[in-house]
Amino acid sequence: MATLVEHPALQAARKNLAVCVLDDDASQVELITARLERAGFPAIGTTSPDEALQNVRFGSCRVVVVDLKIPGEGGLEFLEKALQHDPGVYVILVTGFYEVDSAIEAIKHGAHDYLSKPIDFRRLERTLDDIADLASRRSEIRELEHKLFENHQFQGIVGKSPAMLDMLDLVKKVSRHYSNVLITGPTGCGKELVARALHQLTPVAKERFAVCNCSALVDTLLESQLFGHMRGSFTGATDTRPGIFEFANGGAVFLDEIGETSPGMQAKLLRVIENREIQRVGSPEVRSVNVRLIAATNRDLRAEVLAGRFREDLFYRLSSIEIRVPGLAERRDDIPLLVQHFLKKYNEAYGKPFQGLTRRAQIALLQHDWPGNVRELANVISSAAITANTDFIDVCDLPESLQRSGRRAISYNGGAWRPLPLDEVRRIHIQRVLEMCEGNRVRASQMLGIGRTSLYRFLKRGSKKPATAARSGAG
Numbered sequence: 001m002a003t004l005v006e007h008p009a010l011q012a013a014r015k016n017l018a019v020c021v022l023d024d025d026a027s028q029v030e031l032i033t034a035r036l037e038r039a040g041f042p043a044i045g046t047t048s049p050d051e052a053l054q055n056v057r058f059g060s061c062r063v064v065v066v067d068l069k070i071p072g073e074g075g076l077e078f079l080e081k082a083l084q085h086d087p088g089v090y091v092i093l094v095t096g097f098y099e100v101d102s103a104i105e106a107i108k109h110g111a112h113d114y115l116s117k118p119i120d121f122r123r124l125e126r127t128l129d130d131i132a133d134l135a136s137r138r139s140e141i142r143e144l145e146h147k148l149f150e151n152h153q154f155q156g157i158v159g160k161s162p163a164m165l166d167m168l169d170l171v172k173k174v175s176r177h178y179s180n181v182l183i184t185g186p187t188g189c190g191k192e193l194v195a196r197a198l199h200q201l202t203p204v205a206k207e208r209f210a211v212c213n214c215s216a217l218v219d220t221l222l223e224s225q226l227f228g229h230m231r232g233s234f235t236g237a238t239d240t241r242p243g244i245f246e247f248a249n250g251g252a253v254f255l256d257e258i259g260e261t262s263p264g265m266q267a268k269l270l271r272v273i274e275n276r277e278i279q280r281v282g283s284p285e286v287r288s289v290n291v292r293l294i295a296a297t298n299r300d301l302r303a304e305v306l307a308g309r310f311r312e313d314l315f316y317r318l319s320s321i322e323i324r325v326p327g328l329a330e331r332r333d334d335i336p337l338l339v340q341h342f343l344k345k346y347n348e349a350y351g352k353p354f355q356g357l358t359r360r361a362q363i364a365l366l367q368h369d370w371p372g373n374v375r376e377l378a379n380v381i382s383s384a385a386i387t388a389n390t391d392f393i394d395v396c397d398l399p400e401s402l403q404r405s406g407r408r409a410i411s412y413n414g415g416a417w418r419p420l421p422l423d424e425v426r427r428i429h430i431q432r433v434l435e436m437c438e439g440n441r442v443r444a445s446q447m448l449g450i451g452r453t454s455l456y457r458f459l460k461r462g463s464k465k466p467a468t469a470a471r472s473g474a475g
Ligand SMILES: Nc1ncnc2c1ncn2[C@@H]1O[C@H](COP(=O)(O)OP(=O)(O)OP(=O)(O)O)[C@@H](O)[C@H]1O
Pocket: 156, 157, 158, 159, 185, 186, 187, 188, 189, 190, 191, 192, 193, 194, 256, 298, 341, 374, 375, 378, 446
C-alpha cells in the first residue's frame, strides 16, 4: 500500500480534514479522491465549480484541490470566489503546465500551494498534513481564547485591560461597605453597567435597584419621581404615589447624570444623603429611607464645583468613594474582546453565524478614537452584523468615519490644518458628533457636554452660515 499512516495522532488529524477535489476531467477527480481517501482524508470529488463553491460555503470541506484549467472560470477565479465565501479555506492549485511565474501569481492571490501534474501524492499529503496540524492548533487556540473570554467577564462587564481590572477590583472592594458612590467616566463607557454590578455584589442584591435619569425631567417632575407626591399637590397629580427612594427602600437608587441637576434639587439630594429622609411633594410627613445611593456623571464635577454649578458639600458627600470607568481609548486591549462579545450577542439576535472580522476591519477598529466608547462600538458591530453579506465583517461594513479612521479624528479640515475661526471649528465638530450619534440630539448634547438648548442654538447659528467653510478655505 502506498500510503501507510502509522501515527494515530496523524490519522486522527487527517480524519478531520475534509478535502474537495475539483477537475473537469472526471477520471482525475476519481483518481485523486480515491488516493486521498486511502491516505485517511475524507474526500469529496466534483467536476462542477458551483458544487465545489457550495462545499466551501457550507463548510463541508476545509481544503479544495483544484485544476487551474477548469472550464468556464479558471482556477484563479475559483480561488477568488472561494476566498470570498470563506477566507479561511485552503486552496491548492494543480496545473499541467507548471511555470514559476504563475505559481507565484497564484500564491499572491491567496492559494495555499501550487502543484504540477502528474501530482506528486507524497508532497500533496505533506501539504495536507501541515494544514491539518495548523487547523488543530488553531482550534486549540480558539478553545483557549474562549476559556479566557469566559474569565474576562465580570457581571456582564467585559474587559481584561489593567485599567478595567483595577476598576473592577475597586468595585469588589467597596461593594460591601458603601452607602454613597460616585461613578464617573465619559459617555457610553459603561457607568450604568458598573452601577448594576456594584449592586449585585452587595448583601442587598436581592432588593430593588431603581434608576432615575436626572437630565430627562424638569425639576418638578424629577422631585415627584424621586420623592413621590400626594394627590392634588400639583396639576396632574391625580393620585398619591411613592417615589423611587421609597420604592427602592432597602436596595439602591441609581441617579444617572447627577451633574445636570439644578441647585434646588442638589439641596434636596444633600438632605437625603445626610439624613436618609425624604418628603413626598405636598406632604409635611418626613419618611426615613434606607437606600444605597449610586450617582453617575460624565461631567467633570470638580470643574462644575469650581464654576459654581455644583454644590461643593454634595460633591464631597458623593465622591468619598469615586469609581472612574476608563474610556475605550484608554483600554484598546479590550477592543478585540468586546468585539467578540458583541458579535456573539448580535449573531444570536440576527441569526447570522459570523466567524469574525477581516484583518483590515480589525485594524480600522483598533485605530479609531471611540469618542462614544463601548456604546459606539456596540452600535458599529450591530449595524455591521445587519449589513454584512459574508461570514466575515469587512471594512466596507463599517461606518464611513471608521473606514477612513486613524488619526483623522483630530483634524477638522479634511486632513490639512487651517486656522479656522472658532465658530467654524465648533460647527464642524458638532456636525461630526451628531453624525456619530445618528442624529440623536439628546445624546450628542451629552457627549458635547452642553445642554440641549445650547446645541439647538449652535445648530441654528451654524445653519445660517453655510458658506463659511468655503470662504475660510479660500482665505
Ligand atoms: N465593559 C463592557 N462590557 C460589555 N458591555 C458594555 C461594557 N461597557 C459598556 N457596555 C455596553 O455599552 C452600552 C453603554 O453602557 P452604559 O449605558 O452603562 O454607559 P454609560 O457610561 O452609562 O453611558 P452614558 O454616559 O451615556 O449614560 C450598554 O449597552 C452596555 O451594556
